[in-house]
Amino acid sequence: MHQDGQEVFRIIHPEDAASVAASIEESARKLTPWQHQARMRLASGDYHWFESDSVPERQADGSVLWYGQFNDIQPFKDLEFSLRESEAEFSFQAGFQKLIARLSSDFISRGFGNIDLSINRVLEAIGQFFEVDRAYLYRFSEKRTEMTNTHEWSRDGVESLIDTQQQVPIDTFAWWHRQVELMIRENRVVFIEDVAALPDEAGPEKALLTEQGVCSMFCVPVRTRGMVSGFFGVDSLSHRVWRTDQADLLIIVSGLLSGALERHRLEEELLNQSIRDPLTGLHNRRYFYPRLDEMIALWQREQQPFALAMFDIDHFKAINDTQGHLAGDYVLREFTGILLEQTRAMDVVARYGGEEFVVAFSATDPQAATAQVSRIIEKVRGYDFLFDGNKISVTVSAGVAGTGGEGAGNLTPEQLIGDADDRLYEAKQSGRDCFADISGPSRI
Structure with a gap:
């Protein structure tokens, strides 16, 4: 027809x-x-x-x-589409597993101190794999009153938010505060499918996310020491259809980050145990010598002066013998507090051994250092050392060495410490409760 x-x-x-x-x-x-x-x-x-x-x-x-x-041919097409979807899903899952394996290996192979670089690589890889616009890591403050964006990856052309997301008070956003509480108590994932559809109670959150260009987002809790310490999240700046198992996949990534952060925490604890004195909390010789090497290199390269002072608590053995070792420990800790109070963050304070302490005064000439040492000695002399209601008489002696003089271009840590130790001996021979520098003993 x-x-x-x-x-x-x-x-x-x-x-x-x-x-x-x-x-x-x-x-x-x-x-x-x-x-x-x-x-x-x-x-x-x-x-x-x-x-x-x-x-x-x-x-x-x-x-x-x-x-x-x-x-x-609809039945045949249904089968074809099903096979294609299965093949695509298999390819996706295989790719995801391969990515996680590679990132895990990266965390393991990278040495201590490279945690930030490894986290940034994870965020970039995950952001590109899921084709999102931002991927980030936030940490909660100790009391969970603030959150800080510590790491962030943004797609090319997408504005970075990390500088504006430092120490953000959580309670200023009531709706988000409740989501954080659920995240902490129930390990719950926060999924905002459409920012424009947020409830009226989330007005401030909606306004901020809209200003940031966010259309939808996922936030997954991150745990250290078994507790939720922050969250990992991804943003999409355009409307999209998320996978139905998106939360589960991001939880796997969160677990990877949690494991890496926990390992980093343990490594830091072990490192601190090896470079810190357990009684006073000060650094020990293992930490002090490399810092002294750095100061010497800076002096030789840029002529930035520094000085070294070695302190010794006078008659410390007598304190232990008459008052007991607990009283001696108390004196060591109190003297530590005085040293930290009288020095700057840029100075290096260490317990050298027994009742001996050493301070490297950074960017300080020997004259300024001797003035600071004088103040420390005076502070100790006038300090009330009270243990179990009993006052303990405590004084200290010090020896000071620094840059300048003959052979300054060939300074070594051993030479400086040797000079400071020799002058400390001079101070003790001169009656203690004083210091000695290149000019000899000086009583305050």
């Missing part, structure tokens, strides 16, 4: 119409069989995939007539 082909086009899916027309034109031009697949609308209004199978024949008037049929 001869019919106008437009009747067929009325039921072809709009997205397939162009390809159908092109295939028909080619079949008419070459008089080759017309075989094509397209979606066609059924009487119910649903679309099914059909396949044409027909042979063209040129008519006397120049038109073309096709003889053939349409076959419903």
Whole structure:
């Protein structure tokens, strides 16, 4: 039966119409069989995939007539789509597992002190894998009253927010505060599918996220020492359809970050145990010598002066023998407090051994250092050392050495400490409760 082909086009899916027309034109031009697949609308209004199978024949008037049929191939298409989805899902899962394995290996292989670089690599890799616009890590303050963005990756052209997200008070955002509480108490993931659809109570949060360009986001808790210490999150600046298992996948990433942070914490604890004195909390010789090497290198390179003072608590053995070792420990800790109070953060204070302490005064000439040493000695002399209600008489002696003089270009830590120790001996020989420098003993 001869019919106008437009009747067929009325039921072809709009997205397939162009390809159908092109295939028909080619079949008419070459008089080759017309075989094509397209979606066609059924009487119910649903679309099914059909396949044409027909042979063209040129008519006397120049038109073309096709003889053939349409076959419903929807069951085959369903199977094809299912197989494609399975293949794509398998490829995705394999890629994700490979990524996690690589990032885990990166954490393990990187030496101590590279935690920040490793976290930044994780955020970049995850951000690119999930095609988000930002990936970030926040840490809570000890009392969980503030949150700070410690690490962030942003896609090219996307504004970084890390500088504006430092020590942000959590309780200024009531709705978000409740989400954080749920995150902490129930280890719950926070998912905002559409920022524009946030409830009225989340007005401040909605305004801030809108200002930041965020359309949707995920936040997953991160744990250290078994407690939620922060969260890992990703932002999308455009509307998107997230995977149904997106939260589960991000929890795996969060677990990776949690493990790396916990390992870093343990490494820091071990390091501190090896470079800190357990009684006073001060650094020990293992830490002090490399810092002294750095000061010497800075002096030799840029002539930045520094000075070294060695302190010794006078008659400390007598304190232990008469008052007991607990009283001696008390004196050591109190003297530590005085040293830290009378020095700057840029100075290096260490317990050298027993009742001996050493201070490296950074960017300080020997004259200024002797003035500071004098103040420390005076502070100790006037300090009330009270243990179990009993006052303990405590004084200290000190020896001071510094940059300058002969051989300054060949300074070594051993030479400086030797000079300071020799002058400390001079101070003790001069009656204690004083200091000695290159000029000799000086009593305050």
